[in-house]
Amino acid sequence: MTSFFKVLCLAALAVPLMAAKTGLTPDGSKYLAEAKKRITRIEKEIDASKSDPAKADAAKDDLLASKRFLDNVQAEQPKNAEAAALQKKADTLLAKIKPTLMKVAIADRLVNIEELVGIIEKEIAAPVRDAGADEKLRDHFDMLRQMVREVLEKEPANVKAVAFRDKENALWDTYRQQREAKKGGTP
Amino acid sequence: MKTLSFSLASLLALAFLAASPAFAQPAEPGCAIPIDDLGNFVGSINDITGANGSAKYGSLGGCLDAAGAATRIGGLTREKQQELAGQLVTAIGDPELAGDAGKASRANALALLTELAKNGGEPLDALLEAAANEKDPDLRRQAAINLDRLSNKMDADQKKAAAALFEEFFPKNPPYDAIFGADGKKTEVNYVIYGGDDTFAHGDWESVARQNGATVKTVAPGRSLEITYTVTPDDPTGNLKPVTWKIKVLDEASYGYSSLRAFEHMNDPDYPILAYSYHSSYGRALRESMENAPKSEHLKKVFLLGSCKAQVFRARTNRMYPEASLISTIDSEYFYDMSRSQFAMMEAYTNRENWEQIQRRMASGDSGLLNSDNYQFPNERRQLEVLDADSDGIPDSRDTIFNTGLTTPPEKARDFSAREPVAAAQCGLSGDRLSYAVLAANGIIGYSSYAGTLEGKFKADGWGAHDPNGPVFSFTKQPDGTWRVKQNPAYSHLDDTASVAALLHGMTVTGLANGGTPSLDQQIAATAMGAKVLDSWSGSGYWTEYQKKYGIPGHTLPMYDVTAKIDHDNGVTRATIDYIKTKIAEPG
Numbered sequence: 001m002t003s004f005f006k007v008l009c010l011a012a013l014a015v016p017l018m019a020a021k022t023g024l025t026p027d028g029s030k031y032l033a034e035a036k037k038r039i040t041r042i043e044k045e046i047d048a049s050k051s052d053p054a055k056a057d058a059a060k061d062d063l064l065a066s067k068r069f070l071d072n073v074q075a076e077q078p079k080n081a082e083a084a085a086l087q088k089k090a091d092t093l094l095a096k097i098k099p100t101l102m103k104v105a106i107a108d109r110l111v112n113i114e115e116l117v118g119i120i121e122k123e124i125a126a127p128v129r130d131a132g133a134d135e136k137l138r139d140h141f142d143m144l145r146q147m148v149r150e151v152l153e154k155e156p157a158n159v160k161a162v163a164f165r166d167k168e169n170a171l172w173d174t175y176r177q178q179r180e181a182k183k184g185g186t187p
Numbered sequence: 188m189k190t191l192s193f194s195l196a197s198l199l200a201l202a203f204l205a206a207s208p209a210f211a212q213p214a215e216p217g218c219a220i221p222i223d224d225l226g227n228f229v230g231s232i233n234d235i236t237g238a239n240g241s242a243k244y245g246s247l248g249g250c251l252d253a254a255g256a257a258t259r260i261g262g263l264t265r266e267k268q269q270e271l272a273g274q275l276v277t278a279i280g281d282p283e284l285a286g287d288a289g290k291a292s293r294a295n296a297l298a299l300l301t302e303l304a305k306n307g308g309e310p311l312d313a314l315l316e317a318a319a320n321e322k323d324p325d326l327r328r329q330a331a332i333n334l335d336r337l338s339n340k341m342d343a344d345q346k347k348a349a350a351a352l353f354e355e356f357f358p359k360n361p362p363y364d365a366i367f368g369a370d371g372k373k374t375e376v377n378y379v380i381y382g383g384d385d386t387f388a389h390g391d392w393e394s395v396a397r398q399n400g401a402t403v404k405t406v407a408p409g410r411s412l413e414i415t416y417t418v419t420p421d422d423p424t425g426n427l428k429p430v431t432w433k434i435k436v437l438d439e440a441s442y443g444y445s446s447l448r449a450f451e452h453m454n455d456p457d458y459p460i461l462a463y464s465y466h467s468s469y470g471r472a473l474r475e476s477m478e479n480a481p482k483s484e485h486l487k488k489v490f491l492l493g494s495c496k497a498q499v500f501r502a503r504t505n506r507m508y509p510e511a512s513l514i515s516t517i518d519s520e521y522f523y524d525m526s527r528s529q530f531a532m533m534e535a536y537t538n539r540e541n542w543e544q545i546q547r548r549m550a551s552g553d554s555g556l557l558n559s560d561n562y563q564f565p566n567e568r569r570q571l572e573v574l575d576a577d578s579d580g581i582p583d584s585r586d587t588i589f590n591t592g593l594t595t596p597p598e599k600a601r602d603f604s605a606r607e608p609v610a611a612a613q614c615g616l617s618g619d620r621l622s623y624a625v626l627a628a629n630g631i632i633g634y635s636s637y638a639g640t641l642e643g644k645f646k647a648d649g650w651g652a653h654d655p656n657g658p659v660f661s662f663t664k665q666p667d668g669t670w671r672v673k674q675n676p677a678y679s680h681l682d683d684t685a686s687v688a689a690l691l692h693g694m695t696v697t698g699l700a701n702g703g704t705p706s707l708d709q710q711i712a713a714t715a716m717g718a719k720v721l722d723s724w725s726g727s728g729y730w731t732e733y734q735k736k737y738g739i740p741g742h743t744l745p746m747y748d749v750t751a752k753i754d755h756d757n758g759v760t761r762a763t764i765d766y767i768k769t770k771i772a773e774p775g
Binding site: 031065102109112 | 384388389423424426519538541548552754
């Protein structure tokens with residue numbers, strides 16, 4: 001019981017002691033300690049995070065939070081060397097997981113594109129399309145074009161994106177033929 | 188006794204000076220230098236402005252030619268510049284120039300002080316003092332921007348003072364007092380998002396909400412949703428409490444833009460965060476929402492303009508609600524991204540993150556964006572490129588004078604002929620439609636594969652000379668390759684649709700021909716570019732008059748022939764031009 005009480009007392013004293021040592025406020029010390037803890041952990045797990053999108057995403061959240069905590073430390077002590085070094089380390093780690101996150105973003109976008117292609121196919125196949133529906137179809141074409149373009153800007157040789165670009169052109173040709181048949185009207 | 192006689196003499200002198208209207212004295216010690224000889228001071232002011240005036244301070248309250256004044260100030264000695272700066276501080280503090288009556292004079296005095304302060308030193312202190320004393324928010328903001336541009340001439344203390352002023356108008360933090368109450372303890376916050384059918388069809392709001400542990404309820408109108416989302420802050424100090432967000436995603440724009448009321452809650456303190464998340468329609472989507480917007484009661488808010496290229500809406504929204512913290516998109520924004528970014532932002536607000544930290548989140552993929560720099564935040568200087576607070580048609584990034592009392596020229600739709608303007612253009616007419624047209628046209632031209640490289644190359648530059656026989660817009664190339672656009676006041680009556688169509692034509696021929704004589708292909712592209720916006724904004728009624736002015740010389744075509752081959756993907760293309768060529772080659 002006594003030793004447990006001692007542990008509690010020591011833990012309670014740890015933050016004020018650290019605050020006294022660093023010259024930071026108790027809150028500043030907590031921010032610094034938490035940032036250090038998270039960055040150290042992520043640094044150890046960085047290889048696993050690079051190959052696991054879920055881990056990369058969690059690491060990104062923790063690194064961004066750590067950077068925010070360190071901002072608070074630097075607001076108190078602009079020349080805090082430890083905070084500056086940890087900020088740098090967090091940036092390096094963020095850069096390491098960025099390609100993994102980008103791959104996820106591209107994969108997500110390709111799912112969105114596939115959905116949108118399906119919607120456009122249905123809209124084009126509709127036997128009747130009023131002016132509002134035609135406007136919406138054109139909006140969807142605009143969205144599709146931009147989304148495909150964005151993926152190809154990041155990965156010019158992405159096979160799926162190239163296929164979607166061809167699909168989009170084919171759908172647009174169909175739409176144009178429908179428009180032409182009606183001479184400016186909407187099918 | 189000696190002291191007493193000195194004091195008496197001083198008091199007598201002060202009493203004499205105070206009784207004499209010709210001698211303005213500084214209200215407080217500082218940078219102000221007494222104006223001992225008003226006639227001399229007025230002479231100096233008139234020399235600088237290149238004008239005369241019968242008011243107490245001569246031409247100070249008149250229409251100031253900033254460029255001319257800058258040149259003339261540059262020719263003054265350093266001593267004279269310092270003296271004038273101090274005397275301008277005195278003049279600004281003159282009770283006769285207080286309030287709205289003296290606003291134009293104070294605005295010009297601040298602009299002159301800015302020119303005088305360009306070499307730093309005491310005139311810079313004078314500008315800082317005048318800015319700090321200025322109570323009018325428009326002028327205080329203008330002075331803050333002017334000072335910010337001079338930061339490379341400042342010492343550490345001056346930088347600190349200037350930064351504090353700048354932050355008043357371009358805050359580093361979201362308005363947390365408005366969101367969480369003055370004591371910061373509010374734990375339930377409303378958030379309204381205005382959308383339409385595609386917001387729901389593609390926004391994934393329900394699944395994104397559920398992924399985040401939120402509850403979702405379907406409500407009216409249409410497919411509207413009510414989402415309840417509780418966020419536990421990531422805060423090692425334990426100071427922050429969990430926040431429950433009550434989000435309404437409203438299905439309003441499905442019924443057309445005319446039924447959309449995106450600004451209806453701007454005066455309601457119970458709705459501190461709002462967003463528009465639907466199509467931009469090339470910059471016309473919020474037209475009716477703005478027309479029906481309630482007059483500002485100066486509440487602090489966060490408003491996210493979340494359509495594609497929504498910076499086109501920023502200047503007008505900022506003018507209507509200057510106290511609102513605006514976030515706007517720079518490029519395309521997808522419904523898929525908006526839901527994700529909003530959940531990330533609510534998390535950020537719960538953590539009381541500053542704008543820089545929120546921007547960092549977005550740049551790191553927190554919004555699911557491939558485009559990592561698509562939001563322009565309230566603390567950013569680059570927004571000055573699209574803002575035009577005084578509506579003189581010159582972006583805030585280059586404007587040093589806040590023009591007061593500008594008249595909005597009455598619109599005359601579908602009329603591209605020259606008319607007499609209702610007021611003198613310089614310092615008299617609002618150039619809001621020019622500012623808007625330049626932003627909208629820059630965005631639209633960006634979609635064209637034939638002329639898309641011109642996007643962002645054109646910058647508004649206010650009114651040009653009145654010339655009934657001249658072009659609507661004139662273009663001057665800058666050393667950095669951009670073009671400054673001035674509007675002819677004879678065409679101040681052009682409405683938004685006509686302005687954007689005419690400007691697209693002008694930008695295309697000027698940009699593609701690099702200011703020279705355009706080829707037939709370039710003329711065709713220019714005609715088609717304007718036709719595109721008429722087509723997109725239901726402006727077929729403008730076609731006859733547009734074609735008279737901007738058609739292909741010697742040919743009259745139906746609008747359909749010009750727009751038929753404008754590509755959904757790449758706007759005006761080589762194929763568009765070739766197709767129109769076949770049409771003009773057809774007999775009859």
